[in-house]
Amino acid sequence: MHVIHLTETDSTNRVLLDLASQGAADWTVIRAEAQTAGRGRLQRQWLSPPGAGLYFSVLFRPALDPVALPLITLAAGVAVCEVLERCAGTQPRLKWPNDIHLDRRKVGGILTETSGVGGQPRTAVVVGVGLNVSMPAELLEAELQDRATSLHLHWREPVARELLVTEIVSGLRELVAMQERGEAEEVLRRWRLRDGLLDRWLHWLTPEGQVVHGRGLGLDGSGRYRVEDRQGKVHEVLSGDLTLQQT
Numbered sequence: 001m002h003v004i005h006l007t008e009t010d011s012t013n014r015v016l017l018d019l020a021s022q023g024a025a026d027w028t029v030i031r032a033e034a035q036t037a038g039r040g041r042l043q044r045q046w047l048s049p050p051g052a053g054l055y056f057s058v059l060f061r062p063a064l065d066p067v068a069l070p071l072i073t074l075a076a077g078v079a080v081c082e083v084l085e086r087c088a089g090t091q092p093r094l095k096w097p098n099d100i101h102l103d104r105r106k107v108g109g110i111l112t113e114t115s116g117v118g119g120q121p122r123t124a125v126v127v128g129v130g131l132n133v134s135m136p137a138e139l140l141e142a143e144l145q146d147r148a149t150s151l152h153l154h155w156r157e158p159v160a161r162e163l164l165v166t167e168i169v170s171g172l173r174e175l176v177a178m179q180e181r182g183e184a185e186e187v188l189r190r191w192r193l194r195d196g197l198l199d200r201w202l203h204w205l206t207p208e209g210q211v212v213h214g215r216g217l218g219l220d221g222s223g224r225y226r227v228e229d230r231q232g233k234v235h236e237v238l239s240g241d242l243t244l245q246q247t
């Protein structure tokens with residue numbers, strides 16, 4: 001693993017996707033102290049002020065069929081949770097596909113982006129991880145203040161950020177290798193252990209802008225999330241956003 005540490009950049013995902021197209025080696029990691037245009041899922045911004053969080057991206061080109069790529073995103077969520085459990089003594093939960101929650105508030109997120117370079121047999125995958133470590137609440141937008149949290153409010157004792165990066169990348173590497181060996185079921189099993197939506201009431205904002213109210217039924221075998229609406233119809237969620245209903 002080769003970690004490049006930057007003081008500031010626009011987006012570590014953007015930088016690493018560019019490096020990938022220039023042939024950067026697998027398991028190159030770019031970490032930044034701050035991002036000026038951090039990217040979130042669904043075209044959202046990821047707030048990345050200096051000193052308040054951990055912002056990094058990792059590149060690899062898995063020997064997997066592109067249809068298996070959604071499972072990589074799930075594997076990244078598992079890797080982050082397992083490290084937060086082992087190194088920080090916290091009990092994170094995953095909100096599909098891979099928001100990381102502590103005490104029902106979002107502490108981190110993952111954005112997976114790919115770039116297929118013509119003539120290259122394997123797709124380059126960039127997994128970007130953002131974790132609020134000591135984010136001052138006042139920096140968050142008002143609507144986020146009671147939905148987001150920071151790791152330092154939950155950990156048993158301080159954990160070095162470098163350690164979190166290297167442990168998460170090592171964990172992800174093992175999980176990807178597992179998938180490459182045909183053991184995706186083990187990745188799903190470990191994701192399901194931390195499913196924060198199971199049996200909870202939620203709404204699904206579909207990519208077409210419709211809202212479906214339902215109950216979380218858990219992951220299917222290909223990484224889609226199943227939601228049962230009030231009429232008993234089961235929806236297979238592959239994109240869009242799932243939000244827990246406030247109780």
Ligand code: BTN
Nearest residue numbers: 011013039040041109110128130
């Ligand atoms: C989300 O929950 O919407 C995903 C957020 C992912 C943020 C990280 S921070 C490091 C990497 N670089 C980016 O521009 N985004 C990801």
